[in-house]
Amino acid sequence: MTIDTATLTPRETYAYLSGAVAPRPICFASTIDANGKVNLSPFSFFNVVSGAPPLLAFSPLLSGRDGSAKDTLNNVRAVPEVTINIVNHAIVEQMSLTSTAYPTDVNEFEKAALTQVQSDVVTPPRVGESPVSFECVVDQVLPLGKGPMGGNLIIARVVRIHVRDEYLAADGTLDIRTLDLVGRMGGADYIRAVPESLFEIPKPIRTLGIGVDGLPVHIRNSTILTGNNLGRLGNLEQLPTPEEISNLASNAGVKEALRGSLEQVHRLAQAYLKRGETKLALTILMA
Secondary structure: OOOOHHHOOHHHHHHHHHHHOOOEOOEEEEEEOOOOOEEEEEEOOEEEEEOOOOEEEEOOOOOOOOOOOOHHHHHHHHOOEEEEEEOEHHHHHHHHHOOOOOOOOOOHHHHOOOOEEOOOOOOOOEEOOOOEEEEEEEEEEEEOOOOOOOOEEEEEEEEEEEEOHHHEOOOOOEOHHHHOEEEEOOOOOEEEOOHHHOOOOOOOOOOOOOOHHHOOHHHHOOOOOOHHHHHHHHOOOOOOOHHHHHHHHOOHHHHHHOOOOHHHHHHHHHHHHHOOOHHHHHHHHHO
16 A cells, blocks of 8 residues: 555644654653642653754644644743653552643642652653653754644753762663563553563674575575564675685584485574574584
8 A cells, every 4th residue: 555645634744754653762851840839740752852952852733623732732832941750660659640731820740759869950840650761951953844733843951960869780880671661652552661571683884794685595585584684694794705605514413414405404594593593593504
C-alpha cells in the first residue's frame, strides 16, 4: 500500500506517523505560566538534538479538535523555562493521568500525586519521582503548523541534570539496565526497556568494517544467514587470514562439521554469531 498524505486527515496521518516512528521517549514537561501556576504534561515527540550545547527538543501539537495551543506551549512562551523529566515504569500510569485535558488552573502534580521539587536554576519544579530530570531554558519555539495537529518545536538548553542515586553505576554513570524506561508506541501502547529486551551491537565508530559487499559471494547469497547476521559479519575490520582458516579447518571437530552441507555449515556459523563469536563464525564460513 502506498498513501498520498494529501488524501488523509491530520488525525489519519498522525496515526501512521506515531505508529511507525516508535518507540519514542517521553518528555514529562513541567512549566509555569505568567502568574506562577504550574503545569505538568507528557509529550512523545521528543529527543536529544545536540550535545554541545546540550539541547533537548519536544513538540506540543495543537489540538486535533480546534487547533488551540496546549498550556505547555503557552507557558514556555510566557516563561521560557522547562524541566524535562524522564519517565520510567514506576511512574508511567501517573504520567498518563497528567495527559488529561484539565483546566488551566489545575496542578497536574497534585492530580497525579507526584512530588514537586524546587529546581536549582529555573522556576518550574521537577518531578521528584523521575529517575532523571533536566532543568532547561528555552532557546527557541518554532511553529511548524497552524491547524489541528500542527507542531511547535521547543528547543530547550539543559543547565542542570538531576539523577536519583539508585540509577547510578559505581563509576557515576547512568545504569541504563536499572532505569526501567518506557517508550511510547502508537495508540494506547507503550514499551518497557527491561534488561531482557536489551541487546548489544558492536559500534562501528572507531573501526572500518569490511561491509557486506566485502564478504565472499557464497556468504552474501546464503539462504540461512539473515540480514542482521550479514551486518554483524560486515562489521569486522578484515577477513580471516589463510593461516587462520587453515588452522581452524584442521581442527577435528570443525573438519567433521565441514563435511556437511553448505546449509549445515551456515547454520553452525549462525550459532556462533548468536553467541557473539563473530570472527570464529566468519572463519568457519570461509573454511
